[in-house]
Amino acid sequence: MxxxxxxESLVEGxxxxxxxxxxxxxxxxxxxxxxxxxxAHAHADVWLSDVTAGYGDRxxxxxxxxxxxxxSLLAIVGPNGAGKSTLLKLMAGLARPWTGxxxxxxxPPGREARRVAYVPQAELVDWAFPVTVEDVVMxxxxxxxxPVRRPGADDRRAVADALAQVGMGPHLRTQIGRLSGGQRxxxxxxxxxxxxPDLFLLDEPVTGIDPNTQELLMDLLEQQAARGKTVVxxxxxxxxxxxxxxxxxxxxxxxxxxxxxxxxxxxxxxxRAYGGHLLVLEGRxxxxxxxxxxxDAAPGERHFHDQGGQH
Amino acid sequence: MNLVLEPLAxxxxxxxxxxxxxxxxxxxxxGTYVVLRGVAFIGDAIAxxxxxxxxxxxxxxxxxxxxxxxxxxxxxxxxxxxxxxAGIRQDTSIGxxxxxxxxxxxxxFSTINGYVADLFGFLLGNVLAIGxxxxxxxLVLGLGVMGIVGLLxxxxxxxxFDPLGAAASGIKVERLEYMFLAVxxxxxxxxxxxxxxxxxxxxxxxxxxxxxxLTVRFSRLMVVAAMVGIASSVIGLYLSYWLDTASGATIxxxxxxxxxxxxxxxxxxxxxxxxxGDTLPTDDDAFAAASA
Numbered sequence: 371m372x373x374x375x376x377x378e379s380l381v382e383g384x385x386x387x388x389x390x391x392x393x394x395x396x397x398x399x400x401x402x403x404x405x406x407x408x409x410a411h412a413h414a415d416v417w418l419s420d421v422t423a424g425y426g427d428r429x430x431x432x433x434x435x436x437x438x439x440x441x442s443l444l445a446i447v448g449p450n451g452a453g454k455s456t457l458l459k460l461m462a463g464l465a466r467p468w469t470g471x472x473x474x475x476x477x478p479p480g481r482e483a484r485r486v487a488y489v490p491q492a493e494l495v496d497w498a499f500p501v502t503v504e505d506v507v508m509x510x511x512x513x514x515x516x517p518v519r520r521p522g523a524d525d526r527r528a529v530a531d532a533l534a535q536v537g538m539g540p541h542l543r544t545q546i547g548r549l550s551g552g553q554r555x556x557x558x559x560x561x562x563x564x565x566x567p568d569l570f571l572l573d574e575p576v577t578g579i580d581p582n583t584q585e586l587l588m589d590l591l592e593q594q595a596a597r598g599k600t601v602v603x604x605x606x607x608x609x610x611x612x613x614x615x616x617x618x619x620x621x622x623x624x625x626x627x628x629x630x631x632x633x634x635x636x637x638x639x640x641x642r643a644y645g646g647h648l649l650v651l652e653g654r655x656x657x658x659x660x661x662x663x664x665x666d667a668a669p670g671e672r673h674f675h676d677q678g679g680q681h
Numbered sequence: 682m683n684l685v686l687e688p689l690a691x692x693x694x695x696x697x698x699x700x701x702x703x704x705x706x707x708x709x710x711x712g713t714y715v716v717l718r719g720v721a722f723i724g725d726a727i728a729x730x731x732x733x734x735x736x737x738x739x740x741x742x743x744x745x746x747x748x749x750x751x752x753x754x755x756x757x758x759x760x761x762x763x764x765x766x767a768g769i770r771q772d773t774s775i776g777x778x779x780x781x782x783x784x785x786x787x788x789x790f791s792t793i794n795g796y797v798a799d800l801f802g803f804l805l806g807n808v809l810a811i812g813x814x815x816x817x818x819x820l821v822l823g824l825g826v827m828g829i830v831g832l833l834x835x836x837x838x839x840x841x842f843d844p845l846g847a848a849a850s851g852i853k854v855e856r857l858e859y860m861f862l863a864v865x866x867x868x869x870x871x872x873x874x875x876x877x878x879x880x881x882x883x884x885x886x887x888x889x890x891x892x893x894x895l896t897v898r899f900s901r902l903m904v905v906a907a908m909v910g911i912a913s914s915v916i917g918l919y920l921s922y923w924l925d926t927a928s929g930a931t932i933x934x935x936x937x938x939x940x941x942x943x944x945x946x947x948x949x950x951x952x953x954x955x956x957x958g959d960t961l962p963t964d965d966d967a968f969a970a971a972s973a
Contacts (some may be wrong), residue, residue: 462849482876490845499717499842500897509842512835513850521835543895565850 414456414473415440415569415600416461417499421470423460430456432624434470438617440568445593445631446604448621448643454604455491455573458622461602462488462571484513487562488571489492492554492578497547503557504546506540507532510564533557535590544577552583561585562595570594573602576610588614608635688922697808697875701914701932703823704808704875705871709795709892709910710830711868712885713903714861716893717841722772723760723862725882726779730756730868732786732878735803740789745803746818746870753866756782761859806877806929808918815874822871827865837861838899858943875914887936890912896945909939 411555414437424430431453438444446454460464460472463479463486475482487510510532511525533539536556546554555575562570570591576584588610591601595616611618611631618634620626620643627639688694715724734752738745742827756778763774790800802810811819829835839847840854848854872881882948917932924931945951 448684459845462845464845464848478852483849486849486851488846488849490843494845495843500893500902501838501842501899502897505838505899506842509835509839510850512839512847513852515834515835517832547897564816571849579970 391555393432413437413439415442415475416602417471417473418460418467421460421467421472423456423465423467423470425456425465428666430623431460431621434621434625436619436625436628438600440600441598442600442602442617443591443615444600444602444617444619445615446602446619446621447606447608447611447643448626452622452643454621458488458602458604461569462486464488470592482568484565485568486571487565487567487569489558489562489573489575491573492522492558495546495554495558497554499546501546502542503533503544503546503549504529506546506557507560507564510561513565528564528566529560532560535563536560537586552579555579555587558584559590563590568599570599570601570603572601575603577606584610601611605664608640611635684923685919688919693809693811694918694922696811696813696847697928698915698918700811700816700819701808701875701918701928702911703820704872705888705912705932706882706907706908707826707868708872708884709888709906710903711826711864712887712910713889713892713899713906714830714837714841715865715885716889718861720865721882721886723757724865724869724885726754726775727757727777727862727866728873728878728881729786730782731805731866731869732783733789734786734911735873736786736789736793736800739800740793741796744815744818745873746815746822749869749870749873750822752782753870754863757862757866761862772863803873804877804879805854805927806873806875806880807912808875808928809922811874819871819874822867826864826867826871829860833857833860876920876932880929880933883933883936884910887933887940888920891936891940892942894940894947894949909936913939 407661416436416438418434418436422432434457445455448454454463460467461474461479463474463483472479474480475485499678507529508521508525511521511528515521515525530539530542533542536559538553538556538560541549541553541557546557549557559572559575562572572591575591576587579587584607591603591615603615612635615631617629618631619628620634620639622643622645626643627634634663689698712724715721726738731749731753734748734750735745736748737752741748749901759777760771760775763778764771765771767774790797793800836847836852836857839850840852840857844854868885869881872884876884888906889902889908891909892902895905896902913935914932917935918928920926920935921928
């Protein structure tokens with residue numbers, strides 16, 4: 371595939387549109403519709419400038435330039451192997467770019483790690499691991515405790531509160547392998563909430579779960595965005611991206627389109643993002659993309675294919 | 682009763698009892714992470730890699746644990762480094778270093794004229810021969826290992842369960858990995874005289890594996906593993922004294938027996954009340970079974 375140059379790859383007029391909501395406690399920059407992504411730098415919670423990255427000698431992403439402002443609720447969409455997870459890992463400081471620059475919460479990736487909560491794909495979690503729901507959510511508190519200090523009353527309260535928000539309060543002592551797919555996603559979102567981050571990075575948070583759970587999780591993420599927190603999530607679910615996210619970033623090895631979800635998710639952009647995976651039937655666009663597959667495992671990653679739970 | 686109290690009058694037996702109990706606890710605690718990380722093979726490799734250090738220490742007339750610690754920690758860090766830099770699978774780099782270092786030990790051993798019983802003791806373990814000076818050194822090392830785990834248990838747990846989530850939240854996962862390998866190496870050094878190079882992997886892995894049959898909570902897993910470690914060390918040492926058998930092998934056999942018992946009779950066991958893969962026991966059932 372011929373790499374697109376950054377300017378060609380961006381849909382005209384959709385670059386760096388400020389988030390519509392965000393009158394929360396965090397001070398927000400003045401809205402400026404004229405700035406282009408590279409210059410939106412000072413305002414952005416997540417800022418990538420001409421980033422190219424990959425594993426070994428395989429290029430996963432090329433010439434990615436985006437600026438995500440505080441209070442954004444952003445969905446990253448694209449076909450399998452498009453680089454969605456890689457993009458999230460770059461933001462989390464788990465992968466380093468080959469070229470280009472990244473700033474997260476105003477610093478190089480990893481510097482402000484305690485203000486970032488990252489939730490991996492469900493396939494990356496060993497569900498047979500001997501931890502309970504409470505143990506997992508408590509891990510969200512570990513970074514702020516640091517070594518030496520043990521979890522105290524504040525931490526237990528934060529864990530209970532996060533579990534109540536996701537409706538998993540009664541399952542405190544359940545081993546995670548006994549949970550259904552939706553419950554597992556709830557627990558991991560609770561871990562992110564318990565960390566009280568400024569930036570949520572969520573890999574497929576709503577994939578393969580029931581509609582009720584999806585609604586609940588999206589309501590919670592919307593609340594966080596309304597408070598000025600930034601939420602970036604990859605998803606295979608275009609309906610969810612269209613209906614529940616304010617902004618969409620369509621990727622296929624590079625940025626295909628980026629902007630408000632109602633503008634990005636049109637047939638033209640989808641055709642370019644999904645290529646041969648797209649089918650247009652009597653004016654309705656259908657994406658032929660298997661939501662149960664995910665990007666190839668990065669080197670050194672173990673994937674656990676347990677579709678789990680009896681619920 | 683005399684059978685239990687009588688050996689306690691012997692100072693070498695008391696020293697052996699203290700040493701093997703400490704080894705049982707430290708191995709079980711560190712072994713819990715070894716089992717959850719799936720790195721039992723690394724433990725075996727590091728143990729074998731300690732052998733050239735032990736032989737070198739004998740040749741230089743310095744305490745065995747100094748040589749063993751240098752060789753074991755060095756190899757542990759080399760395994761981590763070679764895997765990262767050479768871009769080969771970890772089991773491959775372990776295989777190379779494991780056999781290579783042990784061969785170096787055997788080579789050095791074969792240059793010594795005559796039979797050296799002490800060195801054979803390190804292959805199979807002879808805790809009854811432990812001297813007062815060695816015991817103190819091992820206790821200090823053991824306390825050091827427990828101290829490190831006590832400081833970093835949260836970070837180790839998070840990095841073991843979800844390395845990506847842990848790294849993204851600012852935990853230095855790579856540094857922790859090296860630290861953990863060094864801790865495993867020191868644990869092995871502590872255990873060498875009690876159970877020997879060949880059997881030490883059982884001390885690391887079996888108590889935690891037994892505990893996994895009995896509980897699904899991390900904190901209880903570690904406690905149950907430590908209980909299994911202590912019980913098998915004490916029972917095994919008495920058995921070896923009464924039956925006049927090799928102490929290390931007897932302790933490991935007791936551990937294996939307890940594991941088989943848990944496998945058959947535990948709540949997740951083959952004869953347990955609940956059957957089927959996805960019906961794990963509830964936590965309280967499991968703890969009741971463990972403390973019964």
